[in-house]
Amino acid sequence: MAANATSTSPAIGVAATLDWPEILKTAVFAAAITFLLAISIVGVETQSGPGGLTLSTRFPEVAIAVVGVFFGSMALSLIRGGYPVPAMIGAGLVTGVLLVVLVLEAENPSLKYLLPFQAVVIDWGAVIIPAIICVRAAQVAWRARRQATGAGDTAIGIQIGGLARRLMPWVGLIMVVVAIALPWLPFGSSQRKIIDICTLVLTYIMLGWGLNIVVGLAGLLDLGYVAFYAVGAYSYAMLGANFGWSFWICLPLAGIFAASFGVLLGFPVLRLRGDYLAIVTLGFGEMVRIILINWWWVTGGPNGINKVARPSFFGFTFERTAPEGHRTVYDLFSSVFGQEFTYNPYWRVVFLYYLILACALVTNVFTLRVRRMPLGRAWEALREDETACRALGINPTNTKLTAFAVGAMFAGFAGSFFGARQGFVSPESFVFIESAVILAIVVLGGLGSQVGIVLAAIVLIGLPELFRELKDYRMLAFGMGMVLIMIWRPGGLLAHRDPTIRLPKDPAKPKSPA
Amino acid sequence: MSMAAPQPQTAVDPLLRVEHLSMRFGGLVAIDDVSFEAPQNQITAIIGPNGAGKTTVFNCLTGFYKPTIGRLTLNAPHGRFLLEQIDGFRIAQRARVARTFQNIRLFAGMSVLENLIVAQHNKLMRASGMTLGGLFGFGGYREAERQAVELARDWLDRTALTAHADAPAGSLPYGGQRRLEIARAMCIDPVLLCLDEPAAGLNARESHELNELLLRIRDEHKIGVLLIEHDMSVVMGISDHIVVLDYGRKIADGAPAAIRQDANVIRAYLGEPEHEDLPSAVAADIEKRGG
Amino acid sequence: MEYFLQQLINGLTLGAVYGLIAIGYTMVYGIVGMINFAHGDIYMIGAFNALICFLVLGVAGITWVPLALLIVLIVSVVLTSVYGWSVERIAYRPLRGQSRLAPLISAIGMSIFLQNYVLLLHGARGKPLRAPISGGFTLMEHDGFTVQLSFVQMGIIGITVLLMLGFTYVITQTKLGRQQRACEQDMKMASLLGVDINRTISVTFVLGAGLAAVAGMMVTMYYGVIDFYIGFVAGIKAFTAAVLGGIGSLPGAMLGGLLIGLIEVFWSGYFTVEYKDVAAFSVLVLVLIFRPTGLLGRPEVEKV
Structure with a gap:
């Protein structure tokens, strides 16, 4: 394969002679591959018409992609070959020109013909690629210069890493403070939208923290986590609808149901090897969804359950007027603070936000504490080596089962919150892709890293939500983002693990340990 | 290395008694009717050529395999256990038999x-x-x-x-x-410690330190140690008692000095007498390292 | 009886398709030990390539069916194989040697990407195709109920049998097959003995994608409508089939595919259509609990 012929790079900074035929061969190969990839799926468009499918062509796009890949491959070869500067200049020029045209085009649509693709979003995507090449080339060039002048940059890297590690506990604290202050920060008209997005992100953070117990700590690959989320949401919705129980009674019940469900499903399958467990949990997830759709006389079928009771502030409703025998939260606050409060829909938003923040923090505190318990350590030991665990007298089945059940319980809590926030539940909220997204958050965050999960949830959920205008392209970028982040940091964003216990200084021996 | 080993105590019940242990995998007989004892406060070595079934004995003792036939009795101070009837992790949990692995298994x-x-x-x-x-x-x-x-x-x-x-x-x-x-x-806190080739890959100094460690464990903790080892300097230096396996059968059982002279053992390790050219060097080596 | 026979034919047809996709899963799992989650979407890409090729041939005026079928087969296999190759090159090769989870996440990302890529380029609506071949044999007619074996079904079963024979030959008799089996056993050792690992793995992905393309083409002709989402469900079922048959085993994948196809069709035929997937998954769970290595998988003796 020609493409990996260039992967053996000479020492950077050494002016190597470039193997032009090889570079050209690689570029032509890459361009040919691009051509074959694009020619039918991109080059021919199928449109549903009244008389069946009609075809139209998109050959200019194919041509641009092929040419772009050709030069991109050359640029990469140059960087690998020790000549990052020309690549940097070339890629920089392309980026600059595209950017200028894109910006001008916003004012003056007649310039559209200068853009490579018809969809502006794709054009922006097309800017990113030369920009990345340019940055990469600059980085390589800079490193080469530093090496030439004798200053290694690895030391700086280690210093930054060490600093980040020492700051980590503070980062967590600052995040909590910011999260608490968030509803009171002046965002103007977009405030409600921001709080909504943050509520969503926090839901995923909580789910991520819950799944982290199963995947990150116990090392059990669960691809059907969303099933427990669904069980939580439906238990809350059904208990609330059928018995009229309040959110505060249903929340723990939903957690207990989800946990029992986890035990029930987990018991037969937890002795399976990792990948088999993954596929079986995936199957369970799908089965739960299918049952939710088809067991319509209980679950409401594809339409789900509407009119799920909204949570109250410990019995005080957020509605404009309270039902018979109840009071609104505005009355309560008015009487407590001696100041007149009237109906304000933002209150419910803020309340839900704090509710999920509290739930998520409980999950986090639980995880942090349980990691220092024998149970948590047994989970991690099981992840590292199950055979050794058995030789130490640890019951693998029970230990796995607790991890599965606890993870499921937190998904159940999150699910009942989800139902309460939405006001309705339906099976389409619990598709496989949700499980995949939650798993992606856990793995991208760096298995077992609590702060990493927060970062990953913000990147994977928050950013796409902010750019909702890109709606169709969102999932495309999401998928590619997962691949790229994994390649960039296979261990996740924050892969560092701190021991759960450190050896205290021996009081008997005053001399400090080496 | 010539530390005086305590004299074998002729206790009524040894810590571990293996009786008629056999293990078959399909048609393959890995262990065939092996019986031996491992007393408390002693180091018992199990030696034998590769594939003799030593690790399989360990796996039966520590619950990783269920023996096809056989009785494994552990007379621990905290009770009497029939290991072949206890499953998996409970052997370590209840009977307190600990083990290490040939290919190190740490977390x-x-x-x-x-x-x-x-x-x-x-x-x-x-x-x-x-x-x-x-x-x-x-x-x-x-x-x-x-x-x-x-x-x-x-x-x-x-x-x-x-x-x-x-x-x-x-x-x-x-x-x-x-x-x-x-x-x-x-x-x-085991009553029986099973070590699967603890000296493999160690250099001479480390191997010597290992000997010291194992002797201390035996003497200070009063537990039984069961040892699989190829390194004869370790085996001859510290074991009180040696069991030799070959092709899944026990071919010898006794004190190190006796084992060194045993004709069956020499044949198992060095082959039949007619191939004596090469193995004589090895035999000399064993002599030298053991002595 | 007639009903049973008809269901049997339908089940075998569906099973053949699942089997062809399952082979891609099983080969990749055997050689690199990962679940190639994007494989179902490669199959979907194969179906789209076949569809587009059919339509282009229609525009070009090539209407002689055997020639058209041959062209479509070749074009869609080649183009889809390139997708298989690229997915491995971009998303999996950089992650070789990493933890088991990294390539799995990358694969899930790739699967999401491919689905949305086709969604964006071709829209969400189902794409209908007028059947290029129609008709078939009427095997039996009784009390107004006919048992039909359509030409498409015959083609699907026939091609699948041929491909299976060809594949068995490739794996057992050729140098490529030996290299694949060597990599499966011990990748490091194989590379020391001069097997080009990257090339062997790439070829594995290309072959898997080629088979998925054949499956995609057959499904396009059989059902006459495809959309960007068909890869997901078919992918899960095919993976189920691979595990059911014993992952890593080619005959196992085929057997698993046939069983899943039959279970699905018979369950729909005799019980409820809605729960056919639940039936398929339940069988998987039962098999894994009672025979964790699948039907034809090699039992694993735990080494400690």
Whole structure:
């Protein structure tokens, strides 16, 4: 394969002679591959018409992609070959020109013909690629210069890493403070939208923290986590609808149901090897969804359950007027603070936000504490080596089962919150892709890293939500983002693990340990 | 290495009695009617050429395999156990038989200290009230954990790993990993310690230190040690009693000096007399290292 | 009886398709030990390539059916194989040697990407195709109920049998097959003995994608409508089939595919259509609990 012929790079900074035929061969190969990839799926468009499918062509796009890949491959070869500067200049020029045209085009649509693709979003995507090449080339060039002048940059890297590690506990604290202050920060008209997005992100953070117990700590690959989320949401919705129980009674019940469900499903399958467990949990997830759709006389079928009771502030409703025998939260606050409060829909938003923040923090505190318990350590030991665990007298089945059940319980809590926030539940909220997204958050965050999960949830959920205008392209970028982040940091964003216990200084021996 | 081994005590019931142990995998007979005893307070070595079934014996003893036939009786101070009837992890949990592995199995991503704390899982689990008490801060979990750390510190000191206590176990050098695995096995407070080739891959100095460690374990903890080993300097230097397996059968059983002279053993290790050219050098080597 | 026979034919047809996709899963799992989650979407890409090729041939005026079928087969296999190759090159090769989870996440990302890529380029609506071949044999007619074996079904079963024979030959008799089996056993050792690992793995992905393309083409002709989402469900079922048959085993994948196809069709035929997937998954769970290595998988003796 020609493409990996260039992967053996000479020492950077050494002016190597470039193997032009090889570079050209690689570029032509890459361009040919691009051509074959694009020619039918991109080059021919199928449109549903009244008389069946009609075809139209998109050959200019194919041509641009092929040419772009050709030069991109050359640029990469140059960087690998020790000549990052020309690549940097070339890629920089392309980026600059595209950017200028894109910006001008916003004012003056007649310039559209200068853009490579018809969809502006794709054009922006097309800017990113030369920009990345340019940055990469600059980085390589800079490193080469530093090496030439004798200053290694690895030391700086280690210093930054060490600093980040020492700051980590503070980062967590600052995040909590910011999260608490968030509803009171002046965002103007977009405030409600921001709080909504943050509520969503926090839901995923909580789910991520819950799944982290199963995947990150116990090392059990669960691809059907969303099933427990669904069980939580439906238990809350059904208990609330059928018995009229309040959110505060249903929340723990939903957690207990989800946990029992986890035990029930987990018991037969937890002795399976990792990948088999993954596929079986995936199957369970799908089965739960299918049952939710088809067991319509209980679950409401594809339409789900509407009119799920909204949570109250410990019995005080957020509605404009309270039902018979109840009071609104505005009355309560008015009487407590001696100041007149009237109906304000933002209150419910803020309340839900704090509710999920509290739930998520409980999950986090639980995880942090349980990691220092024998149970948590047994989970991690099981992840590292199950055979050794058995030789130490640890019951693998029970230990796995607790991890599965606890993870499921937190998904159940999150699910009942989800139902309460939405006001309705339906099976389409619990598709496989949700499980995949939650798993992606856990793995991208760096298995077992609590702060990493927060970062990953913000990147994977928050950013796409902010750019909702890109709606169709969102999932495309999401998928590619997962691949790229994994390649960039296979261990996740924050892969560092701190021991759960450190050896205290021996009081008997005053001399400090080496 | 000529440390005086305590005289074999002729106790009524030895710590471990293996009777008529056989293990078959399909048609393959890995162990065929093997019986031996491992007394308390002694190091019993199991030796034999590769594929003789030594590790299989360990796997039967520690619950990884269910023996096809046989009785494995453990007369521990805390009770009498029929190991072949206890499944898997419960052998370590209840009968307190600990083991190490031929290809080291540490919790590589966890710290050295954590490895030793995990080994005390069952004790700590009770102290933490099956986690719930510990989670909410009730009960004597804090104190139990402190004691666990002290026990771990004791073993870290003995295995010269104290300086690496907070480092990931996987980052230790090879010899350190071997010692950590032994320390971890000792942390479950065993009555019988089964070591599967603990000296494999160690250099002469490390192997000598290992001998010292094992003798100390035998003498200070009064437990039985069962040892699979190829390194004859270790086997001859420290074992009180040697069992020789070949092709799944026991071919000899006795004190090191007797084993060294045993015709069956020499044949198993060195082949039939007609091929004497090459093996004589090996025989001399065994003599030299053993003596 | 007639009903049973008809269901049997339908089940075998569906099973053949699942089997062809399952081979891609099983080969990749055997050689690199990962679940190639994007494989179902490669199959979907194969179906789209076949569809587009059919339509282009229609515009070009090539209407002689055997020639058209041959062209479509070749074009869609080649183009889809390139997708298989690229997915491995971009998303999996950089992650070789990493933890088991990293390539799995990357694969899930790739699967999401491919689905949305086709969604964006071709829209969400189902794409209908007028059947290029129609008709078939009427095997039996009884009380107004006919048992039909359509030409498409015959083609699907026939091609699948041929491909299976060809594949068995490739794996057992050729140098490529030996290299694949060597990599499966011990990748490091194989590379020391001069097997080009990257090339062997790439070829594995290309072959898997080629088979998925054949499956995609057959499904396009059989059902006459495809959309961007068909890869997901078919992918899960095919993976189930691979596990059911014993992952890593080619005959196992085919057997698993046939069983899943039959279970699905018979369950729909005799019980409820809605729960056919639940039936398929339940069988998987039962098999894994009672025979964790699948039907034809090699039992694993735990080494400690």
